Amino acid sequence: MELIFEGIKKAFWLLVSFDPEVMGITLLSLEVSGIATLISLLIGISTGVTVALSRFIGKRVVVSLINTGMGLPPVVVGLFVTIFLWRNGPLGFFEILYTPTAMIIAQTVIATPIVMGITLAAIQQLPQKLRLQILALGATRLQMVWILIKEARLPLLAAVMAGFGGVISEVGASIMVGGNIKGYSRVLTTATVMETSRGNFDIAIALGIILLLLAYFINLVLTQIQQKERPR
């Protein structure tokens, strides 16, 4: 019990005094996951909307793939990205293995299917005739897509939060492709793993608290969205 109390006391101190190492790790986490989420937003929403609105042979297969992708195990993503970026691998000449860039790539791969899947569902849930009504009002195809996205803004926001939540808390891929290098590619999750294994519970708990706060914040936003989405 001594251990735990000591840990919590020291953690509190680290947080309140804005310990530079802890802050550095937090900021890098936000940066990496933030950029990954942004990219996945762009790819995910545009693809999700396109698939939702189009009719083509094999659509069912594509939708299944996207839904499967939502449950992609991060370590598997880490494995494949590592292989690709390995020294002798196909993209090895970029030399970005063990850099934040590699982490961004891995996290984007993890988050994109999540954003895509939720976007697809959100757009498909809009009343079928709404598209016709929008076109009947004189909209161009582009205007129609924009209006549909606005109509589905709440579930789309949920998609973004889900994507972000998924990657900021993942550790497998980040360790594999990032290398957890101090001051360079060390993020909240990877640092927590390391500090815990070393027995430095004060830092580990501090990082853990930050992760919890982030998780709570994301959940808060998602719950707010859920409550607002009353059936029409």
Place this chain on the structure above:
Amino acid sequence: MNEHLPILEMKNISVSRGGTLLLDISSFLIHEGEIFSLIGPNGAGKTTLLQTLSYLLKPFQGEIFFRGKKVETNHSVLEYRRKLAMVFQEPLLFDTTVFNNVASGLKIRGMKRGGIHVKVIEQLERFGISHLSDRSARTLSGGEAQRASLARAFALQPEILLLDEPFSSLDPPTRDSLIEDLEHILQQTRTTAVFATHDRLEALRLSNRMAVMNEGKIVQIGFPGEVMNHPVNEIVASFVGMETILTGKVIKQSGGTFVTSIEGQEIEAVGDVHLGETVVLCIRPENVTLSTRSSQEGTSARNVFPGRIVKIISLGLYQKVHLHCGFPLVAYVTNHSLEELSLTEGKEVRASFKATAVTVIRKGES
């Protein structure tokens, strides 16, 4: 300038999906300022026609001419669509305030903010929903939402307004109030309108001209009175409310009246037919009177038949009575009469209707 140029004309339109012919119309035109209704059972093609008309349903074969000019290229389609407005059965409002909803069409079409504001206020007032201007569309009742949808359409000052069963999902009092208001507004603005409905009374009330559709084709087109009282065939007759439809041969004929033999009974009707001709006789249930042995009702009707009540169906304010008089006959009876005459299933009654109340459809020599 040709003042008699129809505002809209469709030629040789056909729409097929998966091998089924959904729409097959060789010619169809709308005159400016008229209110035109499309009636028919579900699946008749009314929605298909409206959607094809507004270029929402593609591809299709055939040509559409707006004020004499053919609509074809992508640009002219958008331009053409911006001259129309369409209201559906569901309000299909956006997740924002009523004001923004009514403004949405104008915004899409590129109008400036100041201009939009004036037009929206005007429509909100016209449809009696000014007090709902800042409310979220999610909180509206069915009637209020449909009014908002109509306001949105009227704000565009369309050259043709299309309505696809706009009142079908409303309850009767809301529907009546809205139909009354719409009637008034259409007359006031002299908007050309085409609307689809499966409620013939609605069509009878609102439209100047009517078309009956069935299985993708227009079966009859004309003034409401004409269509309702002189159906060209059994399908139209049945759809316009002639519940009793009987086929038989003319066995007697003199002057303008004739007698048809149906199931051994003789029915007298008025019309210009030949002896031996096959005719279809249609009788509206409201024109059939029932009486019992005990009631003293004398009748000047030429057609009096004893019969037995087979089924009584309540339609709320009145009852539909199915009889068997040798041939099937349907009559409407008020709740009051039902009680007064103690009508029950199985009871023997006398049914009568005038010769002039029989609508005749000639089928030609056999």
